[in-house]
Amino acid sequence: AMLTALTYLAMLISNVLPKIAGFLQMEIKGTVIAIGGFLFGPLSAAVISIVVAFIEMFTVSDTGIIGCVMNLLAACAFACPAAFIYQKMRTRKGAVIGLTVGIAALTVTMLLWNYLITPIYMHMDRSVVAAMLPTVFLPFNLVKGGLNMALTLILYKPVVTALRKARLAPEREGMASGGDRFDAGFLLFSLALLATFALLVLVLAGKI
Numbered sequence: 001a002m003l004t005a006l007t008y009l010a011m012l013i014s015n016v017l018p019k020i021a022g023f024l025q026m027e028i029k030g031t032v033i034a035i036g037g038f039l040f041g042p043l044s045a046a047v048i049s050i051v052v053a054f055i056e057m058f059t060v061s062d063t064g065i066i067g068c069v070m071n072l073l074a075a076c077a078f079a080c081p082a083a084f085i086y087q088k089m090r091t092r093k094g095a096v097i098g099l100t101v102g103i104a105a106l107t108v109t110m111l112l113w114n115y116l117i118t119p120i121y122m123h124m125d126r127s128v129v130a131a132m133l134p135t136v137f138l139p140f141n142l143v144k145g146g147l148n149m150a151l152t153l154i155l156y157k158p159v160v161t162a163l164r165k166a167r168l169a170p171e172r173e174g175m176a177s178g179g180d181r182f183d184a185g186f187l188l189f190s191l192a193l194l195a196t197f198a199l200l201v202l203v204l205a206g207k208i
Helices: 002-014 029-040 042-059 064-088 092-122 126-165 184-204
Strands: none
Touching (some): 002 029
16 A cells, blocks of 8 residues: 555656657656565556556546556556566566566557557547657657666665565565675666666657
């Protein structure tokens, strides 16, 4: 319930992020869902995604059931494969591999569903949407997934440490294969990844 509330809050915060092509909203809620999935498994990631998608539909969204379905698909496609792989390989390497697979799954899933749904939702000819797949939807989902991947790698350890101290998370081996040892190299890698995808967001939004 707490992670669901945090995911909803992350969705609200995402509204300040720039939109791409006027209607595609960058979101960081996938970060919280992925952290929940890393902690409790892919089923928990799916449950959080479903609950937040429905709450969003009835509170702040103006896209109705279509937007709800697209939000649900995007969240599950990213977080569930990442959580599944991390549950099998509970190391930094496993986290990076899982999140990378999550980005790939998110991108492929949303390319397919945007081709099927966007013409209905946006009242566009399907050929117009098809032309947008490689130029708009592909980079958008790659960058959105990469942004959430970077944030997950940065935030997972401190968030989980705080939750465990509050006895709100299970005592399990964390992402750091060396226990609680601080790894400056991994942090720098994650920060560089975040900076890269943040700049790409600005490029896609036409800000720079």
